[in-house]
Amino acid sequence: MRTTMMDVPLSLNHLLERAGRLFGGNTIVSRLPDKSLRRHSYAQFHRRARALGSALQALGLRRGDRVATLCWNHHAHLECYFGIPAAGGVMHTLNLRLAPEEIGWIAGHAQDRFLVVDDILLPLYRRFAHLHRFERVLVVPFGGGPVPADCDDYEALLAAADPDGFAYAPHAEDDPVAMCYTSGTTGRPKGVVYSHRSTVLHTLVASLADFWGLRGADVVLPVTPMFHANSWGMPYGAVMLGAKLVFPGPHLHPEDLLDLMQQEPPTLALGVPTIWLGLIQAYEASLEPGSPHAGRWRLPQGMRSLVGGAAVPESLIRAFDRHGVWILQGWGMTETSPVCTISYPRAELRDAGMDERYRRAAMAGVPVPLVDLRVRGDDGDQPWDGASVGEIQVRGPFITGSYHAVPAEPEKFTPDGWLRTGDVASVDGLGFVRITDRTKDLIKSGGEWISSVDLENAVMAHPAVAEAAVIAIPDAKWGERPLACVVFKPGRAATPAELDAQLLQQGFARWQLPDRYEVIEAVPRTSTGKFWKLRLRERFPA
Numbered sequence: 001m002r003t004t005m006m007d008v009p010l011s012l013n014h015l016l017e018r019a020g021r022l023f024g025g026n027t028i029v030s031r032l033p034d035k036s037l038r039r040h041s042y043a044q045f046h047r048r049a050r051a052l053g054s055a056l057q058a059l060g061l062r063r064g065d066r067v068a069t070l071c072w073n074h075h076a077h078l079e080c081y082f083g084i085p086a087a088g089g090v091m092h093t094l095n096l097r098l099a100p101e102e103i104g105w106i107a108g109h110a111q112d113r114f115l116v117v118d119d120i121l122l123p124l125y126r127r128f129a130h131l132h133r134f135e136r137v138l139v140v141p142f143g144g145g146p147v148p149a150d151c152d153d154y155e156a157l158l159a160a161a162d163p164d165g166f167a168y169a170p171h172a173e174d175d176p177v178a179m180c181y182t183s184g185t186t187g188r189p190k191g192v193v194y195s196h197r198s199t200v201l202h203t204l205v206a207s208l209a210d211f212w213g214l215r216g217a218d219v220v221l222p223v224t225p226m227f228h229a230n231s232w233g234m235p236y237g238a239v240m241l242g243a244k245l246v247f248p249g250p251h252l253h254p255e256d257l258l259d260l261m262q263q264e265p266p267t268l269a270l271g272v273p274t275i276w277l278g279l280i281q282a283y284e285a286s287l288e289p290g291s292p293h294a295g296r297w298r299l300p301q302g303m304r305s306l307v308g309g310a311a312v313p314e315s316l317i318r319a320f321d322r323h324g325v326w327i328l329q330g331w332g333m334t335e336t337s338p339v340c341t342i343s344y345p346r347a348e349l350r351d352a353g354m355d356e357r358y359r360r361a362a363m364a365g366v367p368v369p370l371v372d373l374r375v376r377g378d379d380g381d382q383p384w385d386g387a388s389v390g391e392i393q394v395r396g397p398f399i400t401g402s403y404h405a406v407p408a409e410p411e412k413f414t415p416d417g418w419l420r421t422g423d424v425a426s427v428d429g430l431g432f433v434r435i436t437d438r439t440k441d442l443i444k445s446g447g448e449w450i451s452s453v454d455l456e457n458a459v460m461a462h463p464a465v466a467e468a469a470v471i472a473i474p475d476a477k478w479g480e481r482p483l484a485c486v487v488f489k490p491g492r493a494a495t496p497a498e499l500d501a502q503l504l505q506q507g508f509a510r511w512q513l514p515d516r517y518e519v520i521e522a523v524p525r526t527s528t529g530k531f532w533k534l535r536l537r538e539r540f541p542a
Helices: 012-022 042-058 075-086 100-110 119-128 154-160 196-206 229-241 254-263 273-286 314-321 354-361 452-460 496-505 533-539
Strands: 027-031 037-041 066-070 090-093 112-118 136-140 176-181 191-195 219-222 244-247 268-271 304-307 326-332 339-342 372-377 390-395 419-427 433-438 442-445 448-451 465-475 479-488 516-519
Touching: 012 042, 012 075, 012 196, 012 229, 027 042, 027 075, 037 042, 042 075, 042 154, 066 075, 066 100, 066 119, 075 090, 075 112, 075 176, 075 229, 075 244, 100 112, 100 119, 100 176, 100 191, 112 119, 119 136, 136 154, 176 196, 176 229, 191 196, 196 229, 196 339, 219 229, 219 254, 229 268, 229 326, 254 273, 273 304, 273 314, 314 326, 314 354, 326 354, 372 419, 442 465, 448 452, 452 465, 452 479, 452 496, 465 533, 496 516
Parallel strands: 027 244, 066 090, 066 112, 090 176, 112 136, 219 244, 219 268, 268 304, 304 326, 442 479, 479 516
Antiparallel strands: 027 037, 176 191, 326 339, 372 390, 390 419, 419 433, 442 448, 465 479
16 A cells, blocks of 8 residues: 655745745844844745845855855844755854864865855954865845955845746755754764755754744744754744744843843743853842842743753753743754753643752753654663663654764764764653763863863873863853863973963864863873773862
């Protein structure tokens, strides 16, 4: 027997056409570098995304070519999300928070042909332009100044294009539409490539009521960068449902976000814990007697907030709830598109007290549909009893099974095809995942990974250093920060400033540098000669 269903491929182009046909009057708001607000309708977005596709094809874009973006969150970046794959290209979001040398290496490894860049980010682009030559650089002109002679004016290209005559590039549902590189892993970053199929399925699943709970009537404030795991897929979901989008542009300071919330009150906002911690601290400080900001802000009542990228402390969830905002915590990776779990209030907890609800909300959450999750220990799969721990391993239609242009890595994938996440956790009877540790000594600071091994190698490259071990220490603002334990060579020494200079010379960004250095006599080792970091964590708990 054969199915009678039509064989219609899943496609981002359907979401774009749906938005133009059904939601033309809905609004997309962008905060520009000068803090003014620019508004577009969904009808304008639809035409501009098609115009971008037409312009890219006129520039010679071929099927599968990579088009990099170096942009903040705004309407033009959203146009890239849909216009690039509409033309048959692959959008590659470059993480502007990385060191220029690393951005250049990533662009070269991905073989990016074109680049779309904000004019305010041109100085950053110039710092890595010598590492990879883009054939064309399209500048989004926000500042009003002239576009450099060696670049193309993004707006001029769109104005000259024909969105009505544009024809979508033929594609299969497994063709690539976007790619992101992991950051902070040992060694070089690795590319993850998403398809039409994986992206549409992830969008449908994550938008369900028990997870994002995204509605067409929502006003969505995506603070999570669009260059960070595709802003967790929220731009796709918002376009699918025609939700109003409010993009913050480059203005991510707590005061700026609070001001924006007064102008365009969101019903759903998403960001990493570091941003939300600073926001609640600024807001509560404004409520203190004598505050210069007294009466300036009010948190939107009933706003939901999706927070991820790092563990969300229970204290942060309680603080926002005091002001009428409930935080949903999510967990995932670049490799998982990225949503894998959401800590939503299950029906079984409807009669639970608030302490229990807060406790659950501070967990990583319950696996979303289509994701298989297991906890693997040395003796096999661990029971979901809330106590047995092992490595989280996942598989599903929007989870990567390999990396771009990298040989198969058995330490990342099991023989039976599951992704090894490196996170150690337990799962209880209701399916709530509680992450307890990591199998590798990565440091997660403000939602971004820092490799302790890479830092160690760079510190030990200093001529005065004999050994160095880097550990994560808790930090109230960033979640974790690196601490470097240093053993100097006999008769040698170096100041923290000199060690910082060494790391900067090695290509590290300033935010990746250790918060402090501790001088020790020797690095403790296990019986096999490995650094025994547990002993260092016990010695330097904070």
